[in-house]
């Protein structure tokens with residue numbers, strides 16, 4: 370709750386809306402106990418008094434009734450009617466939407482066509498027709514306003530429920546034997562509730578206006594009872610001679626609707642789960658850099674990561690996701706980065722191309738050099754030239770990185786066109802060649818496929834083809850085979866291996882699977898809690914791991930045909946990166962650890978190309 374309020378008040382306008390609305394609500398709640406005059410007592414001798422005259426703080430109306438008292442009672446009535454109609458519309462509309470979206474098919478069709486029919490009428494005319502049929506009165510105005518807003522909720526909520534009803538967690542609930550009512554109440558409703566609250570918060574203001582509109586026309590509250598709309602309606606006759614009587618309810622309607630709308634926008638932003646983790650802003654196109662300390666000097670490697678530090682700043686908490694990583698690759702070389710989930714592999718890879726989302730990500734130290742140019746210090750334009758052209762990226766999930774509405778040929782062409790001017794028919798030829806390069810059979814017809822027409826393995830090949838589109842020097846592959854089955858995985862690895870030999874590509878390959886590393890990588894870097902704990906040639910590390918963590922990771926890999934062996938899982942969990950232990954981060958899980966492991970920084974030592982960050986290594990390197 371405090372987190373929600375903090376996010377809400379970060380948006381200054383929403384804060385102002387909340388304060389104004391809070392004051393109005395306080396006044397309305399206190400109305401029955403305030404020493405107000407009788408709102409119905411007429412005094413024809415004291416008509417149209419101005420403010421602060423004869424004990425009337427806001428003057429009197431055309432019948433000499435006290436305006437302040439009528440205003441506060443009227444505001445109370447208007448707010449009650451507005452809120453009640455918003456709740457009624459939200460409840461009925463959302464129920465219709467949930468039923469239509471969940472059951473789908475004919476039920477959906479019937480309900481939604483009926484909703485469409487209601488939506489076909491201009492809503493104010495429909496409201497007038499409903500009140501005309503039911504007769505004037507505040508309750509009937511409430512029913513009319515609620516009824517015309519039902520389709521709005523029904524349509525919105527149905528759209529969301531349709532996607533939810535096809536999701537795996539709903540299938541799982543069905544498999545568990547739950548009935549429809551239970552699934553709707555426990556699986557669907559909790560997921561749409563925030564959307565209903567958001568829709569309500571942004572529509573209450575408009576419903577108050579609609580109710581006031583009906584009262585203004587004489588169809589809502591009936592004399593002598595006043596709400597804001599009828600006060601305005603009665604004051605209309607004297608608008609020119611005594612404008613003050615119109616200004617009083619007018620200003621109140623303005624304040625209520627403005628504050629509710631501002632507050633509604635703020636609530637929508639603060640409840641949006643995507644905005645909760647970071648600040649209330651979209652990620653920037655490049656990761657923010659706030660480097661402290663000296664910038665390491667250039668080396669002659671093709672791509673070098675030097676003492677890289679990347680952190681996430683979430684409020685007062687600092688997550689040290691990458692804490693001083695050094696890596697380098699040369700042309701034609703494949704470097705594997707391996708470690709458990711959460712060890713900082715992806716953040717390292719994303720930092721190389723400055724794709725870590727900012728906020729909350731910040732690169733706080735080190736350099737990434739591509740052919741000596743420092744990508745961390747580069748401007749957005751310079752970086753754009755390199756990203757996707759000379760340094761390409763293969764993402765883990767090919768379905769979410771390919772645009773679902775474009776043919777893959779067009780997407781490949783676009784990847785080339787961003788960086789190079791190439792004629793249109795040439796682009797198509799290049800796209801077909803790329804598909805052939807990644808061994809897609811029948812490339813000439815496949816080029817016109819949409820992503821959903823291809824299998825997972827095919828889509829990943831297209832992902833690789835996109836990375837190859839501009840003949841890059843370096844490819845960063847972030848677990849590109851995790852979502853694929855083992856045979857397709859083997860094909861993709863063989864393909865990457867061929868490509869690097871044919872084209873002299875340098876590959877940085879991220880994985881949590883030593884089997885994959887053994888197949889593809891020349892060298893490997895083992896990561897733990899944002900740091901490299903061991904690095905060296907793949908075979909040397911596989912044969913004789915020096916760091917206890919690397920040894921235990923390798924011990925988890927099953928080997929076919931090597932007899933029975935117990936696969937020992939590593940006990941415990943990786944440490945939280947916002948609360949790293951002093952000294953070696955693996956010490957709490959290590960059976961060789963002593964008191965000295967928990968004091969001071971443990972350096973990376975050894976004879977190149979091998980190095981290990983351990984005081985008691987399993988092997989001397």
Ligand code: ADP
Pocket residue numbers: 646681683688689690708709710711712713714715716717729945946
């Ligand atoms: P890996 O790729 O090795 O599985 P990641 O590089 O994705 O791990 O994550 C490294 C660490 O950074 C994890 O401990 C994770 O909790 C943390 N992290 C990642 N993204 C964020 C974020 N937006 N805010 C806070 N911490 C994050």
